[in-house]
Amino acid sequence: MKMNGARIMLECLKKEGVDTVFGYPGGTVINLYDELFNFKEIHHIMPRHEQAGTHAADGYARATGKVGVAIATSGPGATNTITGIATAYMDSIPMVIITGQVPTALIGNDAFQEVDIIGITRPCTKHSFLIRNVKDIALTMKKAFYIARSGRPGPVLVDFPKDIQMAHGEFHYPETVDIRGYKPNLSGHPRQVDKAVAMILDSRRPVMYVGGGAVLGDAAEPLTLLARKLSLPVTTTLMGLGSFPESDELSLGMLGMHGAYCANMAMSNSDLIIAIGARFDDRVTGKLSTFAPHAKIIHIDVDPTSIKKNVRVDLPIVGDVKDVLVKMINQADNSNDKLAGFTAALSPWHADITAWKEKHPLDYKQSSTVIKPQFVIQKLRELSNEDAIISTDVGQHQMWTAQFFKFNKPRTLLTSGGLGTMGYGLPAAMGAQAAFPNRQVITICGDGGIQMNIQEMATLVQNRLPVKIVILNNNFLGMVRQWQELFFDKRYSSTCNELPIDYIKLADAYGAKGFLASKPGEVESVIKQGFKENGPVIMEFKIAREEKVLPMVPAGASLNEMVLNA
């Protein structure tokens, strides 16, 4: 059956199982939107800014594990998606971004709303395509989705000129796809796996260091099984939170710049680090030359470029983390006779870890007069549903959430780890809520970042997405202020925002509800009231203004040189 290119594109999305897209109409996607008008299988949500639409697709992808889809028009629509694309790229989130483009005959002529979006996004996409013929749409989309979700996932941009949307062609969706230059290596080498298990059984101070790859690779289950079987302590990165239950005794919580004391001490004193879907980012390692000085390193990752990029590695295993972990469990089963002896030999190590946990637990001084942000996070955990999805913005509130919320399930924390994108929290929550209309979705923001995509309140109200927005308001750009306090002699350059914004009225203006807590005694009732509402809600908490995120490894210091109270 012949149809136009725009319709072919929608049929492709349907074939890929896409049920929701986030897009903003415009001149070069008007044909696509014309087809969408009667295309009932795809639910379209229109954000109020293309950046937010892209973050929403990202939040949808992180919460579901499926490929998120965003649409934007050419020119400014396309450039507005860039921060969203870069955010997804840094955290390896599977997305397909479809941008309108001027008709092929005009490309390169500086036409109205023309921009070389493929060129602009080349460094922050996994791959990109310009569709030049209506016959190529189906194969291109098949490839785009395959590349986005396989191997180390990432965003793929498809530039879709207007004349191709209007041209007519047959629709045949390919069953399979073969890209000769792209063959991700998913299966971990069995001999490397055997060596890894042998190295673990030889170790006396092992630590599992788990990153976002374990969440993206749906490896939480085998990870938990292996850790418990071998009694291995587990620390996760910000992106890895949720892959291993923090309620487990083996959990050390998050490591790195604002990680737990016990986690950083365990890494610094370990004799074997088992890195799983993590990339030894500078926020995790601290000063590289003194990082984990006594440890051998096993590094499991689906992306070979992550291995040996920042640190030396004694045993690399390239493969899907889930596949490798399952193989490791099987190999450990083969060594069952040695397991009892091994776990017994770990008891001094577990004793060290317990001592570190007790010496400096994650803590804060409670106050009876001002609201401590950590207290709000703890109350949110206590009063929210077990399967609630939490998104954050970037800054102090993000670190307090990472430290105090205690994540037990994968895909329940959506946060911009690699790029550190302020303005991410609200639209990402919007995407997750669109995917799971019946789950509790909470975004925890600061008073800085919430302003960056506050316009999405309109999208929430319009689409009846009951996201609960928590604003921890200290009238500061708190994380930068904290650095200024500690390292710049309290010169609060441009970080002090003493503007009396009335968030209750703001919520009201958008047709949502707002609640305010100014004293510790009001925290619980505001959260309860907010959670009770059926629609979107802003819950504002006026928090202790100069509260700091601690502990902290200053930039350039070693992981064990933590500032514990300043």
Added chain:
Amino acid sequence: MQHTISVIVENDFGVLSRVATLFSGRGFNIESLSVAPTNEDGLSRMTIVTRGDEQILEQINKQLNKLIDVLKVLDFSDGSAVERELALIKVSAEDTARAEVLRIVDIFRAKIIDVTPKSYTIEATGNPLKIDAILELLRPLGLKEVVRTGSVAIGRGAKGWNG
């Protein structure tokens, strides 16, 4: 240390730009780059001469392999390849210098491809060190213009890159 890498790529729109963006974005160095289609349908081959320690070279290899349009990266750092470069050299040649240029051309088995009363244009091929050497000898006579292709390399032995 200098390394020569051959990259087999899809002969697609934007490939050169993807490779160039990768090198500039990650701070890798390109000393020379040559690219042209191969005998195989739809494929091009790039030869890149780069500089860096072992760890950087490993990253370059892995990062190139990660590009969707790259089919194969051949690392010739171990000297397992024959390497050649072509240079076109315009040199001043008047009076006694004319004979001197011809002698140098003869020694390097180069060719004169254009002549004027005041100059010779020379075509020289060889490994890049040989090109450096002839340029060194011609320099005192007055180099007017030099064009180098950059290295191209091919593995030694009977086998092709894909067996």
